[in-house]
Amino acid sequence: MKFRNILGLSWTNMRRRKTRTALTTLGIVVGIMAVVSISALSGGFEAQITDQLTQGLDMDILTVLPGGGILGGGGLTTLHMNDTVVIQNITGVEATLGFSQSGTTVYNETDGTLDTRIVGLNFTDLEATYGHRLRFADGGFPDSGSNDSCIIGYLEDPIAAVGDNVTTEILVRVGFTFVYVNVSFIVSGVLEEVGSSGMLPFDRSVFIPLDTYQTLFNSESIDMILARIADPTQADAIAEEISTAFEDQVLVIVPTAIINTVMGVFDIMEVFLLAIASIALLVAGISILNIMLVSVMERTREIGIMKALGAKDRTILSQFLSEAVLLGIIGGIFGIIIGWVLAYGMGLALPLLFSGGMTGGFVGGDGNGFGGFGGSSNFTLVPVLPLETIFIAICFAVLISVIFAIYPARKAAKLDPVKALRYE
Amino acid sequence: MTGEQPIQSEDTLTSLFDYQSRTSEFIIEASKLSKTYQMGSVEVHAVRGVDLQVRRGEFLVILGVSGSGKSTLLHLLGALDQPTEGKAYVEGLDLSTLDHNQLADVRLRRVGFVFQFFNLMPQLTAQGNVELPLKFADVPAENAHGRARELLTRVGLGERRTHVPSELSGGEQQRVAIARALANNPRIILADEPTGNLDTKTGAEIIQLLRNLNQTQGLTFIVVGHDRRLTTVADRVIEMRDGEFVSEREGGGEELVQ
Incomplete structure (x- = not known):
């Protein structure tokens, strides 16, 4: 049928x-x-x-963290600024940005306080890596020699304008005790809203020169290194190369992997x-x-x-x-x-x-x-x-x-x- | 008899039929045909060693009360049931050598069944019921449609083709069943008490229709039942009791006077 x-x-x-x-x-x-x-x-x-x-x-940003392997067992415990040179030399890497950050409170005389994070980085590296995404609402990058300038990320309710002084209270270790130290910075620029970004949040952050940061926190290391690559499709290959360059002692995070x-x-x-x-x-x-x-x-x-x-x-x-x-x-x-x-x-x-x-x-x-x-x-x-x-x-x-x-x-x-x- | 050879496919079945149709004198034969049912612990001998030879174009009537084994005999001759002993031959072919599919093919193309309770498919129209065996035989839709229409017209139901069985009278339903039995142009019609469920007048009409088909188309009929009027039109009448033939005589061989 x-x-x-x-x-x-x-x-x-x-x-x-x-x-x-x-x-x-x-x-x-x-x-x-x-x-x-x-x-x-x-x-x-x-x-x-x-x-x-x-x-x-950002699909073109790789993040390099200390510590090898996914679980971070073994590996380097810290990264230093000279590590960026190693990464910078890898083909396909356009710019690198090493930075450190910590949570803190920032205030100025008139507008009260802001719980934020303070980020230490080289402004030239910042410009090279993120320049295409950053827009200043007011002001701009500080002069290269200046070590007491800062730029402030977007705030709905700004606490300071360009030229203002902002003060941050930092917990500093002196010998076996911790003391609070007040440090002031002159605002050289205020950023426009960036919105969500990768490992480096821009909005609500305060950026200061890395040298100043390392002096303040008595530290020679940096938290992580961001690398901007030319071709996002090459991310995995470049990540592999970075890993190899550090003998697998670092953790490289690829955005697609996240x-x-x-x-x-x-x-x-x-x-x-x-x-x-x-x-x-x-x-x-x-x-x-x-x-x-x-x-x-x-x-x-x-x-x-x-x-x-x-x-x-x-x-x-x-x-x-x-x-x-x-x-x-x-x-x-x-x-x-x-x-x-x-x-x-x-x-x-x-x-x-x-x-x-x-x-x-x-x-x-x-x-x-x-x-x-x-x-x-x-x-x-x-x-x-x-x-x-x-x-x-x-x-x-x-x-x-x-x-x-x-x-x-x-x-x-x-x-x-x-x-x-x-x-x- | 060459039917002892195993037969593999429908194609060989057809060619074997053609070959044996020429060699066999009788269109249906039975030798020592027996059927025993097991009803619990009791053995019921429905058919006991029946010998039968039916000529081409013969109108054979088998009379018997219910339980005499006549329906079982009909099923055995029509490849619907398998004997416990003995052999049945349809158009010269030994049914015992055929497998399930080949037996289905015998029912499809070689014999047509007509039942007491019509046994129409309730969900199909008269047309659909007649087309059903044509569809089983893979007849192309257009041909099947035309053939069913022609057959229904032949049994006098040309106008009632689109009705389902529940919208038809008993006589009309039996006419549809007869048209359906003729669908694939078999040479043998096996009818099991075709008038058993009809009133006197309608029954007579159906008997006359069967006789006409026998006369005009040369179809062979084996009709079982206890309607005495069947003996009038029959060429031969066999009486059956307790699974055996008890008497055989010539029938009237006449038209039924209404």
């Missing part, structure tokens, strides 16, 4: 019992709906986060959720098995008639399997449509539910770290449902239906025609 004819007969049979067909399909619909909405939502979430991370993490790590966490979550959703599909399969067994019993006589008319066992088998295929396709299509609508609705509702801290704090900590969500005000979650997912969902629905229809279909095919014809 031709496949088209088998499908036609299946369709007739399914239309004959519309309610039952609808109810049988419902299981598949719910299962596929769950799978599709979860995968669409997490797809949207991933896209959103990738987007934010890509914006926040994204991959975050995505890896999401992937695990997604797989877990999909596994739960798949249970719904399993239940749907069992209900198909159940209903098909009843259906085979009810249609025993029809099966007998078909056999008496010359239908082969495989015709009967494919008859029931093709009904399962149709159930799967119909259930799959409705599941995808409803799943999409559900995901879209949740995409609208979720950001409202979690407005505020959750997403902002998720990656960024204080919204100034890399990938902060800008206070979530512009956070939207658009579900992503690629054609591939649609295809897989339909295949999955059909597969489940068919697998659970095999037993009833075989049972139908093996019926003895004489007994089947006598069946009342």
Whole structure:
């Protein structure tokens, strides 16, 4: 019997019992709906986060930290400014910036205090590495010789203007005791808002010359080195070279690796959720098995008639399997449509539910770290449902239906025609 | 008899039929055909060692009360059931040498069944019911449609083609069943109490329809039942009791006077 004819007969049979067909399909619909909405939502979430991370993490900046290996076991304990020369000499590295930072409080006479971080770096290196991204709202870089000048990152509520004095209180170790020392700087420039950036947050920070910083904190080392590379696609290769140059005693962070790590966490979550959703599909399969067994019993006589008319066992088998295929396709299509609508609705509702801290704090900590969500005000979650997912969902629905229809279909095919014809 | 050779495919089945159709004098034969059912611990001998030879174009009626084994015999001759002992031959071919699929093919192309309770597919229209065996036989849709239409017209149901069985009277349903039995142009029609579920007048009409097909198309009929009117149109009448033939005589061989 031709496949088209088998499908036609299946369709007739399914239309004959519309309610039952609808109810049988419902299981598949719910299962596929769950799978599709979860995968669409997490797809949207991933896209959103990738987007934010890509914006926040300068893709052309590599970060070099002391300590080898991922766990930092062994390796160098500190980096020094002359290490930047090693990195600078690697092909593909355009500029390097070594810096140190620590949390502190800054205040001036009129506008009160600001909890911030103070960053020590060479302004020429800063300009070489980040010059293309930094805009001064007022003022500019200090003169090269000046060691008591600073520039201040963007503040919603500025505490100082160009030419003002700002004072910071620094905890300094003297012998075996710690004392607070007040140090003043003249503001030479105020930056415009940079937004989220990588390892070096600009907004709300105070930048002072590295020499001054190292003198103040009695330190010769630097916290980390940033390297700007010419071609972001070469990031992995250059990172490898840097690592090799330091005999694997440093940790080089590639922005894409950060994204991959975050995505890896999401992937695990997604797989877990999909596994739960798949249970719904399993239940749907069992209900198909159940209903098909009843259906085979009810249609025993029809099966007998078909056999008496010359239908082969495989015709009967494919008859029931093709009904399962149709159930799967119909259930799959409705599941995808409803799943999409559900995901879209949740995409609208979720950001409202979690407005505020959750997403902002998720990656960024204080919204100034890399990938902060800008206070979530512009956070939207658009579900992503690629054609591939649609295809897989339909295949999955059909597969489940068919697998659970095999037993009833075989049972139908093996019926003895004489007994089947006598069946009342 | 060359039917002892195992037959592998439908193609060889067809060619073997063609070959044996020329060599065999009888269109249907049975030798020492027996069927025993196991009902719990009791053995039921439905058919006991029946020998039968049916000529081409013959209208054979087998009379018997219910339980006499006549339906079982019909199923055995029509490749629907397998005998416990003995052999049945359809168009010269030994059914015992055929596998499941080949037996289905015999039912599909060589014999047509007509049942007491019509056995139409309830979800299909008259047209759809007649097309069903044509679809099993992979007849192209257009040809199947035309053929079903022609057959329904031949049994007098040209106007009722689009009705489903529940919208048809008993007589009409039996006509659809007869048209369906004729679909793949078999040379043998096996009818199991075709008038058993019809009123007197309709029953007579159906008997006359079968007789007409026998006369005009040269189809071979084996009709089992207990309707005495069947003996009027039959060429030969066999009486069956407890699974055995107890008497055989010539039938009226006439048209049924209504």
